[in-house]
Amino acid sequence: MSQEIKNVIVIGASGNLGPYLVDELVNSKFAVSVLTRATSNSAFHENVKVFRTDYSKSSLLEALQGQDVVVSAIATFSTQQQKTIVDAAVKAGIKRFIPSEYGVDTSLPQIPKILPPAQPKVDTVEYLKTKEKSGMSWTGICVGxxxxxxxxxxxxxxxxxxxxxxxxxxxxxxxxxxxTNLRQIGRAVVSTLLHLQETENKYIYVNxxxxxxxxxxxxxxxxxxxxxxxxxxxxxxxxxxxxxxxxxxxxxxxxxxxxxxxxxxxxxxxxFGEKIEKWNRILGLPxxxxxxxxxxxxxxxxx
Ligand SMILES: NC(=O)c1ccc[n+]([C@@H]2O[C@H](COP(=O)([O-])OP(=O)(O)OC[C@H]3O[C@@H](n4cnc5c(N)ncnc54)[C@H](OP(=O)(O)O)[C@@H]3O)[C@@H](O)[C@H]2O)c1
Missing domain, CATH: 3.90.25 (UDP-galactose 4-epimerase; domain 1)
Incomplete structure:
Protein backbone atom coordinates (compact mmCIF):
# COMPACT_ATOMS: atom_id res chain seq x y z
CA MET A 1 0.00 0.00 0.00
CA SER A 2 1.07 3.58 -0.62
CA GLN A 3 3.15 5.13 2.18
CA GLU A 4 1.22 8.40 2.00
CA ILE A 5 -2.36 7.25 2.01
CA LYS A 6 -4.01 5.38 4.85
CA ASN A 7 -7.31 6.95 5.86
CA VAL A 8 -10.05 7.05 3.24
CA ILE A 9 -13.58 8.38 3.72
CA VAL A 10 -16.30 7.32 1.28
CA ILE A 11 -19.40 9.47 0.65
CA GLY A 12 -22.43 7.70 -0.80
CA ALA A 13 -21.16 4.42 0.59
CA SER A 14 -24.69 3.07 0.94
CA GLY A 15 -25.69 3.62 -2.67
CA ASN A 16 -25.51 1.42 -5.77
CA LEU A 17 -21.77 1.83 -6.27
CA GLY A 18 -20.59 2.76 -2.77
CA PRO A 19 -20.57 -0.76 -1.23
CA TYR A 20 -18.20 -1.98 -3.98
CA LEU A 21 -15.85 0.94 -3.33
CA VAL A 22 -15.87 0.30 0.42
CA ASP A 23 -15.36 -3.44 -0.05
CA GLU A 24 -12.35 -3.02 -2.35
CA LEU A 25 -10.81 -0.34 -0.10
CA VAL A 26 -11.27 -2.43 3.07
CA ASN A 27 -9.81 -5.50 1.29
CA SER A 28 -6.80 -3.38 0.28
CA LYS A 29 -6.10 -2.54 3.93
CA PHE A 30 -7.02 1.12 3.86
CA ALA A 31 -8.61 2.46 7.05
CA VAL A 32 -12.09 3.22 5.72
CA SER A 33 -14.69 5.60 7.10
CA VAL A 34 -18.01 6.54 5.57
CA LEU A 35 -19.89 9.82 5.62
CA THR A 36 -23.65 9.47 5.69
CA ARG A 37 -26.55 11.84 6.16
CA ALA A 38 -27.72 12.14 9.75
CA THR A 39 -31.21 11.20 8.47
CA SER A 40 -30.06 8.12 6.55
CA ASN A 41 -31.05 4.59 7.64
CA SER A 42 -28.26 2.99 5.64
CA ALA A 43 -26.25 0.03 6.91
CA PHE A 44 -22.53 -0.24 6.26
CA HIS A 45 -19.66 -2.71 6.06
CA GLU A 46 -18.72 -3.85 9.60
CA ASN A 47 -15.11 -2.68 9.24
CA VAL A 48 -15.81 1.01 8.70
CA LYS A 49 -16.16 3.99 11.00
CA VAL A 50 -19.41 5.88 10.39
CA PHE A 51 -19.62 9.69 10.49
CA ARG A 52 -23.08 11.26 10.33
CA THR A 53 -23.45 14.72 8.85
CA ASP A 54 -26.07 17.39 8.25
CA TYR A 55 -23.71 18.71 5.54
CA SER A 56 -22.98 21.82 7.65
CA LYS A 57 -19.39 23.10 7.40
CA SER A 58 -18.64 22.11 10.98
CA SER A 59 -19.93 18.54 10.74
CA LEU A 60 -18.11 17.99 7.44
CA LEU A 61 -14.86 19.30 8.89
CA GLU A 62 -15.21 17.06 11.93
CA ALA A 63 -15.63 13.97 9.71
CA LEU A 64 -12.82 14.84 7.29
CA GLN A 65 -10.24 15.77 9.92
CA GLY A 66 -7.47 13.14 9.90
CA GLN A 67 -8.52 11.62 6.57
CA ASP A 68 -6.13 11.44 3.61
CA VAL A 69 -8.62 10.85 0.81
CA VAL A 70 -12.26 11.63 0.02
CA VAL A 71 -13.95 9.23 -2.38
CA SER A 72 -17.33 10.62 -3.35
CA ALA A 73 -20.02 8.40 -4.82
CA ILE A 74 -22.79 10.78 -3.86
CA ALA A 75 -26.09 10.46 -5.76
CA THR A 76 -26.36 12.08 -9.21
CA PHE A 77 -28.82 14.73 -8.06
CA SER A 78 -26.70 15.62 -5.00
CA THR A 79 -23.45 16.19 -6.87
CA GLN A 80 -23.87 19.97 -6.49
CA GLN A 81 -23.30 19.46 -2.74
CA GLN A 82 -19.73 18.46 -3.45
CA LYS A 83 -18.47 22.08 -3.50
CA THR A 84 -19.16 22.36 0.25
CA ILE A 85 -17.41 19.04 0.76
CA VAL A 86 -14.43 20.27 -1.30
CA ASP A 87 -14.13 23.35 0.93
CA ALA A 88 -14.14 21.20 4.07
CA ALA A 89 -11.66 18.78 2.46
CA VAL A 90 -9.16 21.59 1.75
CA LYS A 91 -9.49 22.81 5.35
CA ALA A 92 -8.99 19.28 6.68
CA GLY A 93 -5.80 18.80 4.64
CA ILE A 94 -7.16 16.04 2.37
CA LYS A 95 -4.53 14.91 -0.17
CA ARG A 96 -6.71 13.45 -2.96
CA PHE A 97 -10.39 14.05 -3.79
CA ILE A 98 -12.17 11.63 -6.10
CA PRO A 99 -15.44 13.30 -7.15
CA SER A 100 -18.63 11.43 -8.02
CA GLU A 101 -18.13 10.85 -11.75
CA TYR A 102 -18.10 7.14 -12.80
CA GLY A 103 -19.80 7.58 -16.17
CA VAL A 104 -19.24 9.22 -19.54
CA ASP A 105 -16.40 11.68 -20.16
CA THR A 106 -17.68 14.87 -18.54
CA SER A 107 -14.47 16.73 -19.42
CA LEU A 108 -15.70 17.18 -23.01
CA PRO A 109 -17.01 20.59 -24.12
CA GLN A 110 -20.25 19.14 -25.57
CA ILE A 111 -21.39 17.79 -22.17
CA PRO A 112 -23.46 20.82 -21.01
CA LYS A 113 -25.49 20.68 -24.25
CA ILE A 114 -26.07 16.94 -24.53
CA LEU A 115 -26.14 16.06 -20.81
CA PRO A 116 -27.36 19.10 -18.82
CA PRO A 117 -27.85 17.08 -15.58
CA ALA A 118 -24.07 16.45 -15.54
CA GLN A 119 -23.34 20.18 -15.11
CA PRO A 120 -22.78 19.91 -11.31
CA LYS A 121 -20.17 17.21 -11.98
CA VAL A 122 -18.38 19.54 -14.41
CA ASP A 123 -18.64 22.39 -11.90
CA THR A 124 -17.18 20.19 -9.14
CA VAL A 125 -14.07 19.38 -11.17
CA GLU A 126 -13.68 23.04 -12.21
CA TYR A 127 -13.86 23.91 -8.51
CA LEU A 128 -11.34 21.19 -7.62
CA LYS A 129 -8.96 22.68 -10.20
CA THR A 130 -9.05 26.00 -8.31
CA LYS A 131 -7.90 24.15 -5.17
CA GLU A 132 -4.89 22.37 -6.69
CA LYS A 133 -2.50 25.00 -5.29
CA SER A 134 -3.75 24.25 -1.78
CA GLY A 135 -2.10 20.83 -2.07
CA MET A 136 -5.30 18.84 -2.55
CA SER A 137 -5.27 16.96 -5.87
CA TRP A 138 -8.15 15.22 -7.65
CA THR A 139 -8.87 12.37 -10.05
CA GLY A 140 -12.05 12.01 -12.15
CA ILE A 141 -12.75 8.39 -13.05
CA CYS A 142 -14.64 7.77 -16.33
CA VAL A 143 -16.07 4.26 -16.71
CA GLY A 144 -18.87 4.52 -19.27
CA THR A 180 -17.65 -1.39 -16.62
CA ASN A 181 -18.75 -3.77 -13.87
CA LEU A 182 -19.15 -2.22 -10.42
CA ARG A 183 -16.35 -4.23 -8.81
CA GLN A 184 -13.95 -3.08 -11.54
CA ILE A 185 -14.80 0.53 -10.57
CA GLY A 186 -13.87 -0.37 -6.99
CA ARG A 187 -10.56 -1.78 -8.21
CA ALA A 188 -9.95 1.38 -10.26
CA VAL A 189 -10.48 3.59 -7.19
CA VAL A 190 -8.07 1.50 -5.09
CA SER A 191 -5.47 1.48 -7.85
CA THR A 192 -5.81 5.25 -8.29
CA LEU A 193 -4.74 5.60 -4.64
CA LEU A 194 -1.79 3.32 -5.33
CA HIS A 195 -0.80 5.44 -8.37
CA LEU A 196 -1.15 8.91 -6.92
CA GLN A 197 1.43 10.57 -9.12
CA GLU A 198 0.19 9.18 -12.44
CA THR A 199 -3.44 10.03 -11.64
CA GLU A 200 -2.88 13.50 -10.16
CA ASN A 201 -5.24 16.28 -11.30
CA LYS A 202 -6.68 14.48 -14.31
CA TYR A 203 -9.51 12.41 -15.66
CA ILE A 204 -8.68 8.76 -16.13
CA TYR A 205 -10.48 6.23 -18.35
CA VAL A 206 -11.10 2.60 -17.43
CA ASN A 207 -13.52 -0.17 -18.37
CA PHE A 272 -12.62 6.52 -24.86
CA GLY A 273 -10.38 5.01 -27.58
CA GLU A 274 -6.71 4.41 -26.77
CA LYS A 275 -7.01 6.04 -23.33
CA ILE A 276 -8.68 2.84 -22.10
CA GLU A 277 -5.74 0.59 -22.91
CA LYS A 278 -3.36 3.11 -21.34
CA TRP A 279 -5.23 3.49 -18.03
CA ASN A 280 -6.30 -0.14 -17.62
CA ARG A 281 -2.61 -1.01 -18.01
CA ILE A 282 -1.27 1.71 -15.66
CA LEU A 283 -3.79 0.73 -13.00
CA GLY A 284 -3.25 -3.00 -13.60
CA LEU A 285 -6.97 -3.73 -13.97
CA PRO A 286 -7.82 -7.31 -14.87
N1 LIG B 1 -22.39 5.24 -15.67
C1 LIG B 1 -23.50 4.74 -15.18
O1 LIG B 1 -24.10 3.85 -15.81
C2 LIG B 1 -24.00 5.21 -13.85
C3 LIG B 1 -25.17 4.64 -13.33
C4 LIG B 1 -25.62 5.09 -12.09
C5 LIG B 1 -24.91 6.08 -11.41
N2 LIG B 1 -23.79 6.63 -11.94
C6 LIG B 1 -23.04 7.68 -11.21
O2 LIG B 1 -22.35 7.10 -10.10
C7 LIG B 1 -22.40 7.95 -8.96
C8 LIG B 1 -23.01 7.21 -7.76
O3 LIG B 1 -24.31 6.81 -8.14
P1 LIG B 1 -25.19 5.78 -7.26
O4 LIG B 1 -26.27 5.29 -8.15
O5 LIG B 1 -24.31 4.81 -6.56
O6 LIG B 1 -25.80 6.80 -6.21
P2 LIG B 1 -27.11 6.55 -5.32
O7 LIG B 1 -27.19 5.11 -4.96
O8 LIG B 1 -28.29 7.17 -5.99
O9 LIG B 1 -26.79 7.45 -4.06
C9 LIG B 1 -25.56 7.32 -3.35
C10 LIG B 1 -25.71 7.89 -1.96
O10 LIG B 1 -25.82 9.31 -1.99
C11 LIG B 1 -26.40 9.71 -0.77
N3 LIG B 1 -27.51 10.65 -1.05
C12 LIG B 1 -28.68 10.40 -1.65
N4 LIG B 1 -29.44 11.53 -1.69
C13 LIG B 1 -28.72 12.49 -1.08
C14 LIG B 1 -28.95 13.86 -0.78
N5 LIG B 1 -30.09 14.46 -1.14
N6 LIG B 1 -27.97 14.52 -0.15
C15 LIG B 1 -26.83 13.92 0.21
N7 LIG B 1 -26.57 12.61 -0.03
C16 LIG B 1 -27.50 11.92 -0.68
C17 LIG B 1 -26.95 8.48 -0.07
O11 LIG B 1 -26.03 8.12 0.97
P3 LIG B 1 -26.43 8.21 2.54
O12 LIG B 1 -27.82 7.67 2.65
O13 LIG B 1 -25.40 7.32 3.16
O14 LIG B 1 -26.28 9.64 2.92
C18 LIG B 1 -26.93 7.46 -1.17
O15 LIG B 1 -26.79 6.13 -0.72
C19 LIG B 1 -23.13 9.19 -9.42
O16 LIG B 1 -22.19 10.14 -9.85
C20 LIG B 1 -23.96 8.72 -10.61
O17 LIG B 1 -24.23 9.76 -11.54
C21 LIG B 1 -23.30 6.20 -13.15
Missing part, protein backbone atom coordinates in the same frame (compact mmCIF):
# COMPACT_ATOMS: atom_id res chain seq x y z
CA UNK A 145 -22.02 2.47 -18.62
CA UNK A 146 -22.34 0.33 -15.49
CA UNK A 147 -22.55 -3.03 -17.22
CA UNK A 148 -23.61 -5.58 -14.58
CA UNK A 149 -25.80 -3.08 -12.68
CA UNK A 150 -27.78 -2.19 -15.83
CA UNK A 151 -28.41 -5.82 -16.82
CA UNK A 152 -29.28 -6.90 -13.27
CA UNK A 153 -31.93 -4.20 -12.98
CA UNK A 154 -33.36 -5.36 -16.32
CA UNK A 155 -36.67 -3.58 -16.71
CA UNK A 156 -35.59 -2.00 -19.98
CA UNK A 157 -32.97 0.23 -18.31
CA UNK A 158 -30.59 1.35 -21.07
CA UNK A 159 -32.61 -0.82 -23.45
CA UNK A 160 -32.07 -4.27 -21.91
CA UNK A 161 -34.59 -6.48 -20.10
CA UNK A 162 -32.98 -9.73 -18.99
CA UNK A 163 -36.27 -11.00 -17.52
CA UNK A 164 -38.50 -10.62 -20.61
CA UNK A 165 -35.67 -11.13 -23.14
CA UNK A 166 -36.42 -7.84 -24.81
CA UNK A 167 -33.98 -5.21 -26.02
CA UNK A 168 -34.18 -1.80 -27.65
CA UNK A 169 -31.32 -1.40 -30.10
CA UNK A 170 -30.34 2.19 -30.82
CA UNK A 171 -29.37 3.14 -34.37
CA UNK A 172 -27.37 0.29 -35.96
CA UNK A 173 -26.42 -1.28 -32.61
CA UNK A 174 -22.82 -1.34 -33.81
CA UNK A 175 -21.66 1.79 -31.96
CA UNK A 176 -18.74 0.84 -29.66
CA UNK A 177 -19.20 2.02 -26.08
CA UNK A 178 -17.38 1.63 -22.79
CA UNK A 179 -18.93 -0.55 -20.09
CA UNK A 208 -14.32 -3.86 -18.18
CA UNK A 209 -14.79 -4.01 -21.94
CA UNK A 210 -15.60 -1.94 -25.01
CA UNK A 211 -18.78 -3.45 -26.47
CA UNK A 212 -21.61 -2.78 -28.90
CA UNK A 213 -25.29 -3.39 -28.21
CA UNK A 214 -25.34 -6.08 -30.94
CA UNK A 215 -22.38 -7.85 -29.32
CA UNK A 216 -24.07 -7.74 -25.89
CA UNK A 217 -27.31 -9.04 -27.44
CA UNK A 218 -25.43 -11.94 -29.04
CA UNK A 219 -23.90 -12.82 -25.65
CA UNK A 220 -27.33 -12.63 -24.01
CA UNK A 221 -29.00 -14.80 -26.68
CA UNK A 222 -26.22 -17.32 -26.34
CA UNK A 223 -26.44 -17.40 -22.53
CA UNK A 224 -30.26 -17.58 -22.45
CA UNK A 225 -30.47 -19.90 -25.47
CA UNK A 226 -33.35 -17.69 -26.67
CA UNK A 227 -33.96 -15.30 -29.54
CA UNK A 228 -34.65 -11.91 -27.93
CA UNK A 229 -37.41 -9.52 -29.03
CA UNK A 230 -35.69 -6.56 -30.69
CA UNK A 231 -37.21 -3.08 -30.78
CA UNK A 232 -35.52 -0.20 -32.59
CA UNK A 233 -34.96 3.42 -31.61
CA UNK A 234 -32.43 6.17 -32.26
CA UNK A 235 -30.20 8.06 -29.85
CA UNK A 236 -31.17 11.30 -31.56
CA UNK A 237 -34.90 10.75 -30.81
CA UNK A 238 -34.21 9.60 -27.25
CA UNK A 239 -31.89 12.54 -26.51
CA UNK A 240 -34.43 15.08 -27.84
CA UNK A 241 -37.24 13.47 -25.85
CA UNK A 242 -35.05 13.45 -22.72
CA UNK A 243 -34.28 17.17 -23.02
CA UNK A 244 -37.99 17.87 -23.54
CA UNK A 245 -38.89 15.92 -20.38
CA UNK A 246 -36.21 17.74 -18.35
CA UNK A 247 -37.50 21.10 -19.61
CA UNK A 248 -41.07 20.03 -18.69
CA UNK A 249 -39.94 19.22 -15.13
CA UNK A 250 -39.82 15.42 -15.50
CA UNK A 251 -36.15 15.55 -14.57
CA UNK A 252 -35.40 12.01 -13.40
CA UNK A 253 -36.98 10.23 -16.40
CA UNK A 254 -35.50 12.81 -18.80
CA UNK A 255 -32.08 12.31 -17.23
CA UNK A 256 -32.21 8.55 -17.78
CA UNK A 257 -33.09 9.21 -21.44
CA UNK A 258 -30.23 11.66 -22.09
CA UNK A 259 -27.75 9.41 -20.26
CA UNK A 260 -28.88 6.35 -22.23
CA UNK A 261 -28.53 8.27 -25.50
CA UNK A 262 -25.05 9.45 -24.45
CA UNK A 263 -24.00 5.92 -23.45
CA UNK A 264 -24.92 4.64 -26.93
CA UNK A 265 -23.08 7.33 -28.87
CA UNK A 266 -25.04 10.60 -28.78
CA UNK A 267 -22.48 13.40 -28.49
CA UNK A 268 -19.47 11.03 -28.71
CA UNK A 269 -18.79 11.03 -24.96
CA UNK A 270 -18.63 7.28 -24.24
CA UNK A 271 -15.95 5.80 -26.47
CA UNK A 287 -9.29 -8.15 -18.28
CA UNK A 288 -12.89 -9.24 -18.06
CA UNK A 289 -14.64 -11.52 -20.53
CA UNK A 290 -18.03 -10.31 -21.81
CA UNK A 291 -19.50 -13.80 -22.39
CA UNK A 292 -18.46 -15.05 -18.95
CA UNK A 293 -19.92 -11.96 -17.23
CA UNK A 294 -23.17 -12.24 -19.21
CA UNK A 295 -23.52 -15.97 -18.41
CA UNK A 296 -23.13 -15.15 -14.71
CA UNK A 297 -25.77 -12.42 -14.90
CA UNK A 298 -28.22 -14.68 -16.74
CA UNK A 299 -27.76 -17.41 -14.11
CA UNK A 300 -28.31 -14.86 -11.35
CA UNK A 301 -31.48 -13.58 -13.06
CA UNK A 302 -32.81 -17.18 -13.28
CA UNK A 303 -32.17 -17.89 -9.60
Missing amino acids: AWFDWVLEIGNGLMGFDIHTHTVTIFNSGDQPYEA SFTVTQNRVLAALENATQKKWVVKKDTVERLAASGIEKINDGDVSVGTVDVITAAIYGHGAVNN DEDLDTVVRGLVEKARA
